[in-house]
Amino acid sequence: MKLFKANKGLHIPGHKNDTSVLHSEKFVTPDFVFIPLSIKGSDFEIYVKPGDKVKLGQKIARRVEAKGLPIVKHATVSGEVVSITDKKTHRTGLPFVCIKIKNDFLDTLSDECKPVENLDTLDNTKLWDIMSESGVVGLGGAGFPTYLKYKDKADIDTVILNGAECEPYVTSDYRVMLEETDRVVDGLVIMMKAASANNGIIVIKKGKKEVFTKLVEATSKHENIKVIELPDEYPAGWERQVVYRTLKRSYKQYPNECGVIVNNVSTAVAVSKAVRDGRPVIDRILTVTGEGILHPKNYLVRIGTLSTDLIKLSGGLATDLGDLRIIAGGPMTGVAQKQEEFVITRALNGIVVLPGFHTYQIPHGQPVGEVLLNVLHFTEHDHFHFEKDEQACVRCGNCVRHCPAGLQPTLLRFASLNKNEELLVKLDVTECINCGTCAYVCPSHISVNDAIKKGKAYFLVRNKNKIKK
Ligand code: SF4
Ligand code: SF4
DSSP, X not given: OOOOOOOOOBOOOOOOHHHHTSOOEEEOOOSEEEEEOOSSSTTEEEOOOTTOEEOBTOEEEEEOGGGSSOOEEEOSSSEEEEEEEEEEEOTTSSEEEEEEXXXXXXXXXXXXXXXXXXXXXXXXXXXXXXXHHTTOBOTTTTOXXXXXXXXXXXXXXXXXXXXXXXXXXXXXXXXXXXXXHHHHHHHHHHHHHHHTOSEEEEEEETTOHHHHHHHHHHTXXXXXXXXXXXXXXXXXXXXXXXXXXXXXXXXXSOGGGGTEEEEEHHHHHHHHIIIIIOOOSOEEEEEEESTTBSSOEEEEEETTOBHHHHHHHTTOBOSSSSSEEEEEBOTTTSEEXXXXXOBOOTTOOEEEEEEOOBOOOOOTTOOHHHHHHHHHHHTSSOGGGOBSOOOOOOOOOHXXXXXXXXXXXXXXXXXXXXXXXXXXXXXXXXXXXXXXXHHHHOTTOOOHHHHHHHHHHHHHHHHHHHHHO
């Protein structure tokens, strides 16, 4: 892919007012937690068996190195292992094998959780090791093991913390920056040390005055850390945009190619807790919101809690909106679930419940003028509400004009639907970030990105097989 200026975005409604002002409530007492491994579970070495007592923060599984990205799993409550073969739905919508633990509500901390006494005595390899053993992954949604961004990366001059949180409805990063401001800055300082980088930047979106003031105050002692505001556009939080808009640098595949590492603000908090307190990732802040939730809230919640526990705590689902869409994550990049119950993972930042598919029915006897007004109102752009009136492509070019990755979504959709591998390569399908902008701007209400997502998955599987052969 050619280098290009990643600065294209559009303003979309944030829908964040319901939860941005709400302090996160602690919910650390689920009866059971389900620690998800993978679809088969056989790629993990499991250290516990049913009946074993476990302590909070204890290592209970590790992915076998040859079978995928190295990841360590921890007990997120103290208690007793009930089973190691239970299946629960993961945020991807797929059934995952989970380790089920019955909570004893004592939170007895594992001896494995040892704080570091003096940060200055640690070299960067030790910091990579702590990040890895503490299960720190991209908490902004990526879920990529954080230490891999740091390990053996040379010539990094800047670490950027991404607090842009451009996904509508979700306010978890916003609350993290307000409630754990010092932890965010501390995490950044540790990450700069882990990367041997001299500079740190925290980016947030314009208009978040309270967060901006707190971050500026918390970073005032650090001359080499800046707080930068990004335009209130989608997808301002895309890594490529963050790097381009803050440093005017571009890269082909990964930011380290231009001397930068980008992490999410919640990940920084996890790094601070792992290094200072010896605490692995056992909890996170997440948002439960949307018109389909009676009392939207932010929670500090244990990993492995079930979504149903949180939906219940939030007053339950609205009963007067017809079918609802329960989304793991936000409406632009999240995954709509087939059922209410799924597991809260480290990378899940929100549960958004929205009115489901609906069609406009002309009420009997309504005056023509009113009918017209209502139809116009109904077809206004609000893709968060999933109108089920997909029309033919009118070749307006909106999707092409607005694609932040500089792709041709309409052609990519065609290639995806036809499984045309040659065209998928030619159109750079792997560069699609599944931001959903193409569907959002489409006047024909076509779920352009859904088709491209499937096309990309098809292409990647086909190529993986080719590489294996
Ligand atoms: S989902 Fe992919 S194709 Fe659509 S606008 Fe985003 S990057 Fe472009
Ligand atoms: S925005 Fe929709 S109607 Fe317009 S070209 Fe793209 S797919 Fe076709």
